Amino acid sequence: MASIAEERIERLTVLAREATKAGEPDRAREYVRxxxxxxxxxxxxxxxxxxxxxxxxxxxxxxPGVNARTRLQEGSHVVVRCDCGATERYPY
Structure with missing residues (x-):
């Protein structure tokens, strides 16, 4: 059974995704924080x-496509680059 905190985190994730797609990045940042x-x-x-x-x-x-670039790198990595310049690499 999920705790109330975990349910709230899931709800804030959905709200952040919707705010970003709606063109409200500051509101999405507040949801993430x-x-x-x-x-x-x-x-x-x-x-x-x-x-x-x-x-x-x-x-x-x-x-991806709105405020992030997603690329596949040789050696089986996914590279995600934010508009601020931060880069994260994840194996797949």
Whole structure:
């Protein structure tokens, strides 16, 4: 059974995605910051989808084609680059 904090983090993830697609990046950043604070306060981890689609440097919710570039790199890595210049690499 999911805790209330985990449910709130999921809801904030959905709200951040919708705000980014609607062209409201500042509102999406607030949702991301709030979700991280909830996770810290209740000592529960963030879901993988949340960590993969948020920028650690500027707290933006990353949507490929809107505010992030997603590329495949040789050696089986996914490279996600935010508009702020931060780059993350994930194996696939």
């Amino acid at each position: 709030l979700a991280r604070r909830v996770a810290e306060r209740h000592r529960c981890g963030l879901p993988r989808t949340f960590t993969r689609f948020t920028c650690d440097r500027c707290d933006a919710f990353l949507v």
